[in-house]
Amino acid sequence: MASSAPRHRCRVMASPWPGVHSVHTDSARSFARHSHASFGIGVLAQGAHKSASGRGQVEACAGDLLASYPGEVHDGRPVQGQTPRRWHMVHLEAEVLASMTGPERPAGEVEWTNPVIRDARLRAVLVRLLQRLDRWDAGRRTDADALACEESLVEACGLMLAHHANVAPLLEVDRELSQVRERIADELLAPPSLAELASMAGLGKYQLLRRFAAAYGMPPHAWLLQQRAERARHRIRAGDTLAAAALASGFADQSHMTRIFARQFGFTPGAWQRAAAARRLQ
Secondary structure (H helix, E strand, O other): OOOOOOOEEEEEEOOOOOOEEEEEEEEOOOEEEEOOOOEEEEEEEEOEEEEEEOOEEEEEEOOOEEEEOOOOOEEEEEOOOOOOEEEEEEEEOHHHHHHHHOOOOOHHHEEEOOOEEOOHHHHHHHHHHHHHHHHHHOOOOOHHHHHHHHHHHHHHHHHHHHHOEEEOOOOOOOHHHHHHHHHHHHOOOOOOOHHHHHHHHOOOHHHHHHHHHHHHOOOHHHHHHHHHHHHHHHHHHOOOOHHHHHHHOOOOOHHHHHHHHHHHHOOOHHHHHHHHHHHHOO
């Protein structure tokens, strides 16, 4: 008899502001290599977790803080013998962080220094932020509650920027590879063939695959699907129906979008649509 799939429950919630959402995850699932377009900070509440990240192999246990930044390629799997992991994250778009950094330190040049953080003060602030966001999502949506959430968000981001962030080094990528990535991004609905991309870069197809994966953490097709999922997320947040978002993002149909979207973010497009609607209807 076939074994059942690993336990996985994920709830995504809106916040008082556009560009910010929080996620509760309870999962025994392993996640393949991927990256996000947003900054993420959160708390691992239960279990233990191993991950390959931009800082090499790391391990987190209950009580540790988790952090990711845009474009950082990582994976994730439970530590053998541990209970399924539970974690609670808040994700914010780069422009939200930019509103806190000031012009002397653009958010696009910021990266978190470690994917696993042990900082009691930051943990207390982050737990308070997540609790306030939970209360707001449960129906407490007065101006005063929104202000309390925003204060906690600014305090948490301020501590991250002061103690757990630095200016990202310039990524040394061949101009040809940058052009390949830009062309894929520009043609998400009808991407060029691998032969076209290789010819454009002046490389053999195998050389292109190896060098693209070395530069961006994944091969071109995986990068393409990730960008389609990100486009779908933004279209749904803007009010598109799921079917319209799937079509506009280059997916064969809504089911295809759902599979890739859930694999990328941990929650379904429908869950994201409900969170986005809650934000619009506040």
